Amino acid sequence: MSELVIKNLHVSIEDKEILKGVDLTVKQGDIHAIMGPNGTGKSTLAYTLMGHPSYTVTSGEIWFKGKNLLELAADERSRLGLFLAFQYPVSIPGVTVANFLRSAVNSRRRVANHEDKGMPILEFRKMLKEKMELLKMDPAFAGRYLNDGFSGGEKKRAEILQMATLKPEIAILDETDSGLDIDALRIVSEGVNALSGPDMGVLVITHYQRLLNYIKPQFVHIMLGGRIVESGGPDLALQLEERGYDWVREKYEEPATA
Numbered sequence: 001m002s003e004l005v006i007k008n009l010h011v012s013i014e015d016k017e018i019l020k021g022v023d024l025t026v027k028q029g030d031i032h033a034i035m036g037p038n039g040t041g042k043s044t045l046a047y048t049l050m051g052h053p054s055y056t057v058t059s060g061e062i063w064f065k066g067k068n069l070l071e072l073a074a075d076e077r078s079r080l081g082l083f084l085a086f087q088y089p090v091s092i093p094g095v096t097v098a099n100f101l102r103s104a105v106n107s108r109r110r111v112a113n114h115e116d117k118g119m120p121i122l123e124f125r126k127m128l129k130e131k132m133e134l135l136k137m138d139p140a141f142a143g144r145y146l147n148d149g150f151s152g153g154e155k156k157r158a159e160i161l162q163m164a165t166l167k168p169e170i171a172i173l174d175e176t177d178s179g180l181d182i183d184a185l186r187i188v189s190e191g192v193n194a195l196s197g198p199d200m201g202v203l204v205i206t207h208y209q210r211l212l213n214y215i216k217p218q219f220v221h222i223m224l225g226g227r228i229v230e231s232g233g234p235d236l237a238l239q240l241e242e243r244g245y246d247w248v249r250e251k252y253e254e255p256a257t258a
């Protein structure tokens with residue numbers, strides 16, 4: 001069984017420490033949610049897991065399937081079975097969603113076996129059709145140029161379709177903090193609900209408190225000031241929905257000094 005293990009992770013941006021000791025283990029088959037107010041380091045954690053060069057790991061460890069993630073490039077992390085959704089995906093005019101996904105699938109197959117000629121086109125089309133039906137997507141979507149003129153919701157759909165096609169063992173999804181995010185969260189949640197199971201673990205990162213209306217995580221964590229300060233079950237998300245984040249701040253933040 002695959003496991004993502006984060007140990008005492010400290011991360012800085014431009015010499016400013018943002019993550020101050022994060023510990024978290026996500027197992028294949030489990031759904032975790034990290035919630036927290038804006039500016040607490042949630043996206044910093046997501047970008048660090050992706051291997052974004054602006055984020056410097058100053059101490060701590062990240063292990064995935066027994067491999068030291070910090071020694072692997074972003075594409076190697078992906079091929080190992082980690083899916084990292086991009087919050088701001090790039091558009092590729094001229095490359096259709098279907099072609100993009102086909103080359104992603106084939107490049108993985110070639111890593112596994114250098115002689116691989118790629119998935120036969122009919123097999124790929126059948127697989128893509130099944131995934132799109134599962135996600136209740138319009139088949140015409142596959143023929144559009146990737147992210148070219150896509151709405152925020154359509155970009156999320158493209159991301160979820162990529163997740164369905166690549167079948168990662170652990171998927172990490174960071175949500176935007178914009179006004180779009182209720183719609184985006186619904187799309188992501190429907191995808192996660194359709195795809196999650198014993199083969200896939202999920203880490204959803206969001207500041208949106210009404211998460212449980214859309215998704216059923218077994219584990220909920222609250223991040224504040226670059227640390228996970230509370231961990232619990234779905235009841236923790238319910239508490240956030242009812243009481244907001246103020247009680248967490250009062251419990252863990254030092255009172256402001258004059």
Ligand code: ADP
Nearest residue numbers: 013014018037038039040041042043044045054
């Ligand atoms: P969240 O996703 O929880 O809203 P972030 O991880 O985006 O939080 O940000 C955490 C902190 O890091 C904030 O104080 C933010 O201002 C700072 N920060 C994020 N990105 C950068 C950056 N590229 N350069 C400098 N500071 C940053």
Ligand code: MG
Nearest residue numbers: 042043175177
């Ligand atoms: Mg964020």
